[in-house]
Amino acid sequence: MDLYEHQARELFAEHGIVVPRAEVTDSPAGAREIARRLGGRAVVKAQVKTGGRGKAGGVRLAADPAEAEATARRILGMDIKGHRVGTVMLAEPVDVEHEFYVSYVLDRAAGRFLAIASAEGGTEIEEVAATRPEAVARIPIDPAVGVTSAKAAEIAAAAGLPTQSADVLVRLWQVLVREDALLVEANPLVRTRQGRIVALDGKVTLDDNSRFRQARWGDAPDTGRADxxxxxxxxxxxxxxxxxxxxxxxxxxxxxxxxxxxxxxxxxxxxxxxxxxxxxxxxxxxxxxxxxxxxxxxxxxxxxxxxxxxxxxxxxxxxxxxxxxxxxxxxxxxxxxxxxxxxxxxxxxxxxxxxxxxxxxxxxxxxxxxxxxxxxx
Ligand SMILES: Nc1ncnc2c1ncn2[C@@H]1O[C@H](COP(=O)(O)OP(=O)(O)O)[C@@H](O)[C@H]1O
Ligand SMILES: [Mg+2]
Known part of the structure; x- marks a missing residue:
């Protein structure tokens, strides 16, 4: 089961990864309120279980609460790749200096996990991977050992991620193991102008075989399913x-x-x-x-x-x-x-x-x- 971004964000926060302040709502009026609580400006983000929301117009910066309300009204009900937007998350805007990509995925054929990381993260990552595969590092992870600090340093070095991101790499691995995930992705993981490492977007796919111990997410089917x-x-x-x-x-x-x-x-x-x-x-x-x-x-x-x-x-x-x-x-x-x-x-x-x-x-x-x-x- 795929989690929504706001759920992934919650898991990241629980595991000590820095994420922007954020709240979700299903109404434009609610969006205005949240923007006010966040200090006025907010990034309004469609909550759908698919990527590429930014390119589809489902991620927009609003300058003040009134604009956040208008933006939420536009995004709610939108169709993004066959997924109808029922809720939006409003997140505190972060001063981005650089966007990185990092994910852990199960490599079934190899019987291992794979760390995929790149110094060229953000919405163009598919394009980067297709045209310049050398810009994307792929490092096998022995599931019995996992991502230790040493492994995290190796991944960061191979992908050109800042040394200080190694701590986040270890924590993202802990999300994968402790939450029974098959995929954990942060894209973008950013370095802010203040020099902090923050996960601006998160994707987590849980292993359905472990639903019995991940009851917190319920077993409601994806209601945004288009077909x-x-x-x-x-x-x-x-x-x-x-x-x-x-x-x-x-x-x-x-x-x-x-x-x-x-x-x-x-x-x-x-x-x-x-x-x-x-x-x-x-x-x-x-x-x-x-x-x-x-x-x-x-x-x-x-x-x-x-x-x-x-x-x-x-x-x-x-x-x-x-x-x-x-x-x-x-x-x-x-x-x-x-x-x-x-x-x-x-x-x-x-x-x-x-x-x-x-x-x-x-x-x-x-x-x-x-x-x-x-x-x-
Ligand atoms: N809180 C935020 N502050 C500043 N920029 C953001 C924030 N959230 C997203 N963005 C920008 O919007 C882009 C797309 O958002 P993202 O959450 O990654 O959605 P998607 O990957 O579905 O397009 C990001 O790459 C980032 O540049
Ligand atoms: Mg993203």
Missing amino acids: PLEAAAAERGLNYVRLDGEVGVIGNGAGLVMSTLDVVARCGARPANFLDIGGGASAQVMADGLTVILSDPAVRSVLVNVFGGITACDAVADGIVRALDTVRLTRPLVVRLDGNNAARGRAILDDRAHPLVHQATTMDDAARRAAHLATAH
């Missing part, structure tokens, strides 16, 4: 991503679902979504998944691709049959069951004999039929 189907899926706890094709896809296990998308594409159709129902395949999950997929008008067929393991195919077939009692199937469903108890699962679907449910024995065959059903006129 209504993704929002509906998130409310039902489904692992769903909308794509722009015409074959709905349901599978168990992220790897199998990804391969299914590839096979559908190879059969000349386009997948309409990614949906991993994971290990359990209850009637409820199946019904929820079908409901979300079928409410996409672009979907012309649905492919269920299940390899039975701990959840056996007969349980999946039961789930499908019971889901058919609650969901009105309006488009054909191609089901491929293989693995544990596949024969029993297929028999259950044969018994149900739903006119729109077709069975296939291999993944290729299933994808071909689903693609054909979706593209034939």
